[in-house]
Amino acid sequence: MVRQPATRLQLSGQRLLARRMMHALVRRDVAMFDDPLRAQSISLVLGGVLAALVLVAGIVVGLVRGAGVPDSAPIVMARETGALYVRVGDTLHPVPNLASARLVARSAAAPAPADQASIATLKRGPLMGIPGAPTSIGVPLHDPVWTVCDDDRTVVAVGRSDVDHLDSSRPVLVTPRGEGAATTYLLYDGQRSAVDLRNVAVVRALRLDGIVPVPVSRTLLDVVPEVPAIAPPSIAGAGTPGPASLTGATIGAVVSVGGERYVVLREGLQRVGEVAADLIRYTYDTGGRPPMTIAPTAVAALPVADVLPVGTFPRHAGTPVGAADGHAVCARWRPGGSGPTSSNTVVSVGESPYRNGIQVTVLAQADGAGPAVDGVAIPGGASVYVRSARILGDDGAGGARFLVTDMGVVFGVHDDDAAKFLGLSDVAEIAPWPILANLPRGPELGVDAASVVRDGLPTPS
Incomplete structure (x- = not known):
């Protein structure tokens, strides 16, 4: 079936x-x-x-896709080693760093990864590039604040301000490291003025008796605008009889009107601050008498004078800071102001924020309590493209261009083309030249310098 x-x-x-x-x-x-x-x-x-x-x-x-080298890639990176190559025609040239590769390629392109075996099959040429140029171009910082802090070392910080919480109301007596104790400055109101501690009138007027100057770096001092020295002004005819309407007042005498202080001059009355008034009183002996009080009507009857150069003196002596206070001294600078004094610079004292908590890169040039910059605090992976400027009244339009890396090294940027090929911002930030001048310097970055062909790197001397 x-x-x-x-x-x-x-x-x-x-x-x-x-x-x-x-x-x-x-x-x-x-x-x-x-x-x-x-x-x-x-x-x-x-x-x-x-x-x-x-x-x-x-x-x-x-x-x-394979592991081969992309035909259109101007910059190639070996996957296994991270070695960089730049394409010139049909030839790959090794380069020591990314900055050199971009300058030779005339392009801000990112490296294209490829296997070393594939790179080895292509035509290769000798080494090109700038030894010591940046190995990477960090993320740009915009509108950075520049800060110098001194305690037992000098730290330069770039980026946000870390010292706003410190005390900026007190004057600070300082002396530059390595320049002798005879050179002393008083830092106040975002400016500095030379003072002679051998002048008793100056010491008494500023309440500097027994105060030892704080040693600071020249870098910090140069960030603070300098104004004329605090010294007794010369008064023509001091001690001679004053105006007839001021009975008993002599030329050079300090008088008080409603809490304000005036100096009697041949030209009339000049209003002065507490420090200038005390300085004149201690210089032109008044027999220890306090300022004579006069009626406001007497002031109105006399011309107003402005001949004594005391306009930059501090209004009040305050409580000066000295070495015995043990404070760090910090100067913060930012662009944006102009005029005879700078609203951009603020001097403050307190515990340094760069002692604990904030990462500081120690530089090879560090010398501790010496005059050099010892460390930098710049966010990792960041960079700043800047134009140098004076600390007062300068927008940096004619200043030299620099690239500052997160390691604190300053590289000159040759021209606009170099900045474009490096992938930098179209507009450079403004940086104070006194800080740039004291940071470690790298080679200048330019197309011609990067295009040099060499068989090996020079031996360090």
Whole structure:
């Protein structure tokens, strides 16, 4: 008897029966109104198919792209070693750093990765580039604040201000390190003025008795604008009789009108601050008498004079800071102001924020309590493209261009083309030249310097 083959309907019924038996065993339900086991099986199959497709696609992409060197890439980086190459025509030249590669390629392109084996199959030329140029170009900082802090070392910080919480209301008596104790300055109101501690009148007027100057770096001093020295002004005819309307007052005498102080001069009355008044009193002996009080009507009857150069003197002596206070001295500079005095510079004292908590990179030139800059605090992975400017009344329009890296090294930027090829901002920030001049200097960055071909790097002397 010939066996009849199973029909499609029979096979379907058999599969249905098998699923119902599995459903009864697993879920203890023979009704099988729904079939979640079948949905799980379908999901498993579809997942396997998708995984296989992704794997095949990856293999295809790898075969198509390969590990070769992209034909259009001006800068190539070896995956295994990180070595950089720049394409000149059909030749790859090794370069020591990214800045050199971009300058030679005349492009701010990022390096294209490739296997070293693929690079080895291409035509290669000798070494090009600028030894010591930046290995990377960091993220640019915009509108940075420049800060110098001195305690037992000098730290330069670039970026946000970390010293706003310090006390900026007190004058500070300082002396530059390594320049002799005879050179002393008083820092006040964002400016500095030379003072002679051998002059008793100056010491008494500024309340500097027994105060030892704080040693600070020349870098910090040069960031603070200098105004004329605080010294007794010369008064013509001092001691001779004054105006007839001021009975008993002599030329050079200090008088008080409603709490304000005036100096009697040949030209009339000049209003002065507390420090200038005390300085004149201690210089031109008044017999220890306090300032004579006169009526406001007497002032109105006399001309107003402005001949004594005391306008930059501090109005009040305050409580000066000296070495015994143990404070760090910080000067913060930011661009934006102009005029005979700077609103951009703020001098403050307190505990240095760069002693704990803020990362400081120690420089090779560090000399501790010496005059050099010892460390920099610049955010890691950042850089600043700047134009140098004077600390007062300068927008930096004619200043030299520099790139400052997060390691505190200053590189000259040759021209606009070099800045463009390096990928720097179109507009340079403004930086105070006294700070730039005291940071470590790297080579100038320019296309011509980067295009030099060499067989090896020079040996350090």
